Amino acid sequence: MTETATLAAAVDRYEVVIGLEVHAQLLTRSKMFCPCPADYTSAAPNENTCPVCLGLPGVLPTINQQAVDFTVRTALALHCDIPPFTKFDRKNYFYPDLPKGYQISQYDLPLSVNGLLEFPVAGESVRCGITRVHLEEDTGTMHHAGDVLQSATSSLIDLNRCGVPLMEIVGEPDLRTPEAAREYLVRLRQILTYIGVNDGNLEKGSFRCDANISLRPRGAHELGVKVEVKNMNSFRAVQRALESEIERQTGVLDAGGTLVQETRGWVEAQGRTISQRSKEQAHDYRYFPEPDLPPLRLDAAFVERVRATLPELPEARAHRFQQQYGLTAYDAAVLTDTRDEADTYEALVAAGVPAKLAANWQSGDVAALANEHHVPLQHSGLGIDGLTSLLRLVEAGTINGPTAKELLAELYVSGGNPEALVRERGLAQVSDTAELSALVDAAIAANPAAAADFRAGKQQALGQLMRAVKEATGGKADMPLVNRLLRERLSEQ
Amino acid sequence: MTPRTITELAAALRDGSATPRTLLSAALAHVDRTEKDLNAYLAVTRELGYAQADAAAHMLEEHPDMASPLCGIPMALKDVLCVDGIDTTAGSKILRGFKPPYTSTAVQRLFDAGAVCVGKTNCDEFAMGSSTENSAYGPVGNPWDIERVPGGSSGGSAATVAAGSVPYSLGSDTGGSIRQPAALTGVVGFKPTYGRISRYGLIAFASSLDQIGPFTRTVEDCALVYAAIAGHDPRDSTSDPRAVDDPLASLHAGVEGMRLGIPREYLGEGTEPGVRDAVQAAFRVLEAQGATLQEVSLPSTDVALSVYYIIAPAECSSNLARYDGVRFGSRVERPSLTDMYLQTRGAGFGNEVKRRVMLGTYALSSGYYDAYYRQAQKVRTLVSQEFEAVFKEVDAIVCPTSPSVAFPMGSHDDPLSMYMCDVVTLPANLAGIPGISVPCGFVDGLPVGLQVIAPRFEDARVMRVAHAYEQATGFHAQLSPYASAAA
Numbered sequence: 009m010t011e012t013a014t015l016a017a018a019v020d021r022y023e024v025v026i027g028l029e030v031h032a033q034l035l036t037r038s039k040m041f042c043p044c045p046a047d048y049t050s051a052a053p054n055e056n057t058c059p060v061c062l063g064l065p066g067v068l069p070t071i072n073q074q075a076v077d078f079t080v081r082t083a084l085a086l087h088c089d090i091p092p093f094t095k096f097d098r099k100n101y102f103y104p105d106l107p108k109g110y111q112i113s114q115y116d117l118p119l120s121v122n123g124l125l126e127f128p129v130a131g132e133s134v135r136c137g138i139t140r141v142h143l144e145e146d147t148g149t150m151h152h153a154g155d156v157l158q159s160a161t162s163s164l165i166d167l168n169r170c171g172v173p174l175m176e177i178v179g180e181p182d183l184r185t186p187e188a189a190r191e192y193l194v195r196l197r198q199i200l201t202y203i204g205v206n207d208g209n210l211e212k213g214s215f216r217c218d219a220n221i222s223l224r225p226r227g228a229h230e231l232g233v234k235v236e237v238k239n240m241n242s243f244r245a246v247q248r249a250l251e252s253e254i255e256r257q258t259g260v261l262d263a264g265g266t267l268v269q270e271t272r273g274w275v276e277a278q279g280r281t282i283s284q285r286s287k288e289q290a291h292d293y294r295y296f297p298e299p300d301l302p303p304l305r306l307d308a309a310f311v312e313r314v315r316a317t318l319p320e321l322p323e324a325r326a327h328r329f330q331q332q333y334g335l336t337a338y339d340a341a342v343l344t345d346t347r348d349e350a351d352t353y354e355a356l357v358a359a360g361v362p363a364k365l366a367a368n369w370q371s372g373d374v375a376a377l378a379n380e381h382h383v384p385l386q387h388s389g390l391g392i393d394g395l396t397s398l399l400r401l402v403e404a405g406t407i408n409g410p411t412a413k414e415l416l417a418e419l420y421v422s423g424g425n426p427e428a429l430v431r432e433r434g435l436a437q438v439s440d441t442a443e444l445s446a447l448v449d450a451a452i453a454a455n456p457a458a459a460a461d462f463r464a465g466k467q468q469a470l471g472q473l474m475r476a477v478k479e480a481t482g483g484k485a486d487m488p489l490v491n492r493l494l495r496e497r498l499s500e501q
Numbered sequence: 502m503t504p505r506t507i508t509e510l511a512a513a514l515r516d517g518s519a520t521p522r523t524l525l526s527a528a529l530a531h532v533d534r535t536e537k538d539l540n541a542y543l544a545v546t547r548e549l550g551y552a553q554a555d556a557a558a559h560m561l562e563e564h565p566d567m568a569s570p571l572c573g574i575p576m577a578l579k580d581v582l583c584v585d586g587i588d589t590t591a592g593s594k595i596l597r598g599f600k601p602p603y604t605s606t607a608v609q610r611l612f613d614a615g616a617v618c619v620g621k622t623n624c625d626e627f628a629m630g631s632s633t634e635n636s637a638y639g640p641v642g643n644p645w646d647i648e649r650v651p652g653g654s655s656g657g658s659a660a661t662v663a664a665g666s667v668p669y670s671l672g673s674d675t676g677g678s679i680r681q682p683a684a685l686t687g688v689v690g691f692k693p694t695y696g697r698i699s700r701y702g703l704i705a706f707a708s709s710l711d712q713i714g715p716f717t718r719t720v721e722d723c724a725l726v727y728a729a730i731a732g733h734d735p736r737d738s739t740s741d742p743r744a745v746d747d748p749l750a751s752l753h754a755g756v757e758g759m760r761l762g763i764p765r766e767y768l769g770e771g772t773e774p775g776v777r778d779a780v781q782a783a784f785r786v787l788e789a790q791g792a793t794l795q796e797v798s799l800p801s802t803d804v805a806l807s808v809y810y811i812i813a814p815a816e817c818s819s820n821l822a823r824y825d826g827v828r829f830g831s832r833v834e835r836p837s838l839t840d841m842y843l844q845t846r847g848a849g850f851g852n853e854v855k856r857r858v859m860l861g862t863y864a865l866s867s868g869y870y871d872a873y874y875r876q877a878q879k880v881r882t883l884v885s886q887e888f889e890a891v892f893k894e895v896d897a898i899v900c901p902t903s904p905s906v907a908f909p910m911g912s913h914d915d916p917l918s919m920y921m922c923d924v925v926t927l928p929a930n931l932a933g934i935p936g937i938s939v940p941c942g943f944v945d946g947l948p949v950g951l952q953v954i955a956p957r958f959e960d961a962r963v964m965r966v967a968h969a970y971e972q973a974t975g976f977h978a979q980l981s982p983y984a985s986a987a988a
């Protein structure tokens with residue numbers, strides 16, 4: 009059987025239950041509990057550290073208010089309740105990337121609870137509960153001389169990342185397929201980047217996902233044995249890891265075996281998960297309230313102030329784009345994929361570019377160029393203003409489509425003023441009826457066979473005549489006008 | 502008469518009979534003469550001290566009116582207080598060689614006032630103990646009888662003031678670690694309200710109980726040091742933002758008309774008869790000053806000790822996790838990480854620290870948390886509520902500081918008998934309220950301390966009562982043999 013067939017067969021007999029835990033670093037200026045810069049990627053190892061994040065004796069944490077604001081913002085975007093009282097707790101375990109020997113996290117009174125995320129899977133809307141969103145601190149990073157710490161001959165520790173604010177978003181076990189898990193993450197990342205709290209980078213680990221998955225026979229009420237899957241650093245990896253885990257668990261259950269509660273790691277190169285830690289080896293984290301930080305009281309007025317900073321969320325914006333600009337659901341979704349994309353679109357329309365024209369160009373040629381050069385429009389040579397000028401020239405009929413495409417590709421890289429360039433190079437479209445009529449006549453005279461074929465009903469013969477006129481204008485002819493003039497002339501006789 | 506108090510020394514600096522350098526030199530010479538008997542210091546900071554003395558001299562010369570009363574006065578710091586670039590061990594082998602790259606807030610405030618640091622004082626390892634016998638660097642002698650302990654954990658800070666080397670020092674009090682050694686060495690020791698003094702830079706033992714405070718010869722000096730270090734610190738989220746009452750403003754107001762409570766549970770069977778007699782005599786002195794004394798009850802006192810020995814070890818088990826040999830302090834090299842952790846901590850920590858780390862780890866473990874830690878927190882709340890109820894009836898509590906006078910070294914070899922030393926001091930830590938110990942007599946030549954406890958943020962009231970008592974008696978003026986010899 010093929011992989012897909014195996015999976016389909018498994019899903020026939022077993023219900024898959026998936027819950028996701030996402031760790032998202034917050035885009036704050038400073039770390040969670042000290043004034044060090046939170047940007048850990050551009051600094052030399054251990055440069056962005058201080059006595060507090062190094063866990064030196066005698067230091068104390070202080071709460072980063074921006075991190076609290078961002079977490080509340082996230083909680084609101086995910087329709088969570090925000091209890092008036094929340095506190096931090098210590099999660100105790102030993103590891104060299106955790107200088108204090110405990111992580112400051114939140115245990116029984118998280119910052120927010122009872123949220124909801126809605127997202128489309130294959131055209132259907134799916135809802136997944138959000139158990140909680142809480143705030144904690146990230147650990148440092150380690151570089152082992154060897155694969156893993158246990159067999160390494162030496163290990164280097166970089167504590168730049170240590171103390172970076174980290175949000176943990178725990179989803180309910182409401183997901184039923186690997187595809188839904190993937191789409192949940194796509195929508196969650198979209199929301200976090202929309203509200204400006206996270207940069208959504210799975211590869212660099214600023215947005216990380218662990219999955220809990222269990223299988224139960226269809227119709228059963230009790231949940232099966234839960235396996236936690238880690239080490240997935242792309243959306244695709246999440247989906248593949250869960251698919252592979254479904255196959256593995258199905259195999260065990262079908263063979264009459266029992267699954268063990270454990271943590272497994274996804275090995276991309278091998279396309280399978282391997283066991284990392286059994287339940288017996290699980291840590292006892294000895295959570296207790298962090299005595300160095302007083303509890304936080306988040307009153308309703310504060311929550312409302314944060315709510316006021318929430319931008320329009322992607323789903324609502326896509327809906328509005330359909331209503332306001334007459335876009336299709338597909339175009340609206342594409343153009344609201346990121347907040348930048350949607351802002352760009354609305355800037356073009358606000359500058360007078362017709363909604364449809366802007367949508368076609370932005371999601372077509374502009375998107376292709378952004379992809380090709382790995383530079384978004386706003387950082388390209390052209391910029392949003394340049395594209396606006398270019399599309400105005402198209403709209404006014406000053407240049408034709410092919411000219412606009414060529415200009416777009418050139419200006420995207422090198423920059424420049426489209427209007428000036430059109431003047432300078434004489435790229436303005438030839439749309440003078442008298443001039444074009446003469447060229448049409450000449451084309452018919454030069455291609456009598458094609459003219460005869462068209463008159464005989466062969467529509468495609470028009471192409472040859474169109475090309476002849478186009479060439480005669482150096483590509484600048486207003487082609488819709490040429491098309492009309494040719495048809496008029498050929499139907500006269 | 503040789504000047505001995507901060508007030509007297511500050512006057513000497515201003516009338517030209519002393520300079521910061523002569524005071525420091527005298528202090529260093531005194532330390533040199535007495536250290537072989539006392540072992541009160543883990544480090545003498547000669548270089549830092551002279552630099553500070555010169556800066557203080559400059560300040561006194563240029564801006565005599567603006568100079569703090571602490572300017573140019575020598576002092577010592579318990580070795581749990583971090584000072585930039587100065588060895589800080591917390592009395593533990595595991596921190597041997599550790600030099601913090603920063604200075605604790607309370608110490609910085611003293612330095613800013615022109616204080617002159619003589620050295621870092623010996624203490625029980627990580628402030629865990631009541632005799633200073635748990636120091637990895639040897640015990641401290643009590644200046645009244647060097648065969649006896651000075652109390653603990655801030656034994657070195659108490660002993661150096663009692664010996665007359667310095668007029669004041671800082672200690673830390675988690676369950677009585679300032680007040681009990683102050684009582685046992687015949688000096689004033691004050692634990693302020695929790696949140697009054699920043700803990701930033703204080704090596705943590707039990708974060709919700711730890712508080713920095715001074716040892717001095719007089720209550721007035723205590724008020725001066727307290728005023729210099731108290732107040733909000735944005736680097737300590739548990740430090741309180743409200744304004745600090747100036748304790749000097751009400752220091753001389755007396756106790757006329759004050760209602761003072763004597764908790765019947767604090768004078769129980771464990772109290773030595775001599776201590777009881779001295780404290781009861783003190784009550785009569787306060788009565789003669791116009792205070793009304795009445796018996797009050799704090800029924801949870803007997804369980805407070807158990808609660809303390811769950812909460813403090815629980816917090817310590819977590820606070821001491823950072824001593825793992827990875828980044829600072831001593832490390833036992835081993836090929837595997839787990840072995841390195843085990844060997845480093847096994848070799849670096851003493852028995853009492855290990856005992857408390859294990860107690861705390863157990864109390865927080867899954868399956869035991871509810872029975873121990875959660876239950877202890879509930880009783881802790883009860884202890885606070887009982888104090889609140891008592892403070893509706895009385896303005897302050899007066900009682901012994903320690904059930905006994907200084908005991909011979911090695912005499913409390915089982916941990917439980919040592920834990921009993923703090924039975925009348927630790928409730929104030931659980932409730933976060935201020936408490937002071939002031940000398941109130943002698944039993945066979947050994948000092949006894951009177952403790953005064955008041956509601957939260959009534960630190961000035963504690964000093965006011967202690968000052969009234971001190972001025973009416975004069976036990977504070979009696980000097981230990983080491984201090985007399987220096988005269």
Ligand SMILES: [Zn+2]
Pocket residue numbers: 039042043044056057058059060061062171
């Ligand atoms: Zn830092």
